Amino acid sequence: MEYKVSEKFRSLKPSAIREIFKSLGTPGSISFAAGNPNPDSFPVAAMKKIADEIFEKESVTALQYGITEGYAPLRKLVAERLKRVYGIGKEDDELIIVTGGQQGIELTCKVMCNEGNVVLCENPSFIGALNAFRSLGARLVGVPLKDSGIDLSALEDALRANPNAKFLYTIPTFQNPAGITTNLETRKAVLKLAEKYDILILEDNPYGDLRFTGEDVPTYKSMDTEGRVIYCGSFSKVLSAGMRIGFLCGNSDIISKIVVAKQVEDVHTNNFFQMICAKYLEEYDLEAHIAGIREMYRKKAGLMLGALDRYMPKEVGFTRPEGGIFLWCSLPERLSLDEFVKRAGDRNVFVVPGTAFVADPAEVSHSFRLNYSMPSDEEIDRGIKILAEIAGEMLSEDRS
Ligand SMILES: Cc1ncc(COP(=O)(O)O)c(C=O)c1O
Structure with a gap:
């Protein structure tokens, strides 16, 4: 056929x-x-022990349907860690669990974009995100990277040329593929431009925990005062990629729409691995x-x-x-x-x-x-x- x-x-x-x-x-x-x-x-041995305990004591929770927003203890633990480590999480923010950062990226685009809408991204950028945006009919406009991070004058040109662009997708820390980290001065300037041109930022940070030299740089989300940043994180690079546990944190108005989109996509993220992840955070020393x-x-x-x-x-x-x-x-x-x-x-x-x-x-x-x-x-x-x-x-x- x-x-x-x-x-x-x-x-x-x-x-x-x-x-x-x-x-x-x-x-x-x-x-x-x-x-x-x-x-x-x-952490194979720890996960095996946790998995055995889950099947002994809480098998129904693991095997039954769960809620779309995610397993409540995991949401709480991730929100606490985001606050503690990254200063992320305001009163009107909501955090949900997604099936890998990949789903968080795709859902954000699905909720924000109509066919043909522009998404701004770093050039080069993460192929999984670019293909997600393409598959949803978004038009990609790339902004070059410099050693200091996204090229500010090129970003402003792109914002001027695409006044209806829906969001800027950025991986500011240890960028995939370039390995570049956007410095603080550039991040502050990007936030100012986002305000000036009234655009949302999707901050993707799956590698943020993996700094091995130099000083931490504050995330966009921690500096955001207007609900302009959706933060996407993941446990793929620090616990297990096959577990498929990621999270999105943003203003509750936009996150509530993303929850509806997720409901249609996969109902909820795998309960068993959400529970493994939660118990690991609770009982072991992730740091x-x-x-x-x-x-x-x-x-x-x-x-x-x-x-x-x-x-x-x-x-x-x-x-x-x-x-x-x-x-x-x-x-x-x-x-x-x-x-x-x-x-x-x-x-x-x-x-x-x-x-x-x-x-x-x-x-x-x-x-x-x-x-x-x-x-x-x-x-x-x-x-x-x-x-x-x-x-x-x-x-x-x-x-x-
Ligand atoms: C920049 C970036 N974002 C998101 C992801 C998706 O990660 P996951 O869906 O495993 O959480 C990756 C995976 O390699 C990545 O490099």
Whole structure:
């Protein structure tokens, strides 16, 4: 049968990252392409104990339908932690549990946007969010990133050119894919622009807990006095990605609409994992657990940056993340990214080309994303050395 799928889905391509995973089976291959947390960050023994207890004592709550807003003890514990750690949560704010940050992002767009409405986003940005916005018929307008965060003058130009834009989607801390953190001065200026042009901000912060160097920067949400920011968080990178527990915090007027949208989508997030998450927060030391993950990623990021410093030709630029799991490399514009990625794949080293993350699919990218949470220490050194050799070869071919 010929499936006459909707126009929106006809133009959507499978994620380049998922496609790369198909080539990863070869023994000895090195992947810098993942976006996964390291499995050592899963507190398996604690979760097993909690799961057994839930089935012994509260199986009905785990197995019965729950409420759309989320398991009440988890909502309370997450709201308390957000207040304590991030200064987030005002009287008229509401916090709900969602099925991963991914659902929080998609639901926000679903509630805010009509077909053809503009969503502003950083360029490059998280492919899962961009595809969610595209699948809902939103039109993406990308705003470039600088080392200090989103480019303010480009943002103002975009706001002026798109006066009816529905919201700005931003990952201000340890951005995916660029690894950049928007500094405080820029955040304050973005909030002022958002006020001036009366636009909502969707602040996505799944990596915020993973700082391994430098100083914390206040979230947009903690500085928001007007209910202008919806904050999206997740336990994927600090407890388990497969658990699919995320949360949204925003003014109750907008969150109540999102609850209706969620009801239609999945009724509620999986009760069993909400309970596991709640009991972990209650009975174990999440902050100590996170400190261990930070230390692991501090070491891995240090190894990758050290290898880049040592091996990579100076013409290739790269960001120096202060946390999170990614960094972003940029080839000189005269080199072909496609050729670089192909040669890397031929030598069994996999990276994600920047084209996967651009707001406008027609844009040519010269950058690629490197992940350091998954590869082993040895793979990091060996893989970066190979990438550096390929960049060196291509540069010398270009000169000759
Ligand atoms: C920037 C960003 N936002 C949101 C998500 C979604 O995370 P999850 O749905 O697992 O909570 C990811 C996942 O990689 C991400 O990188």
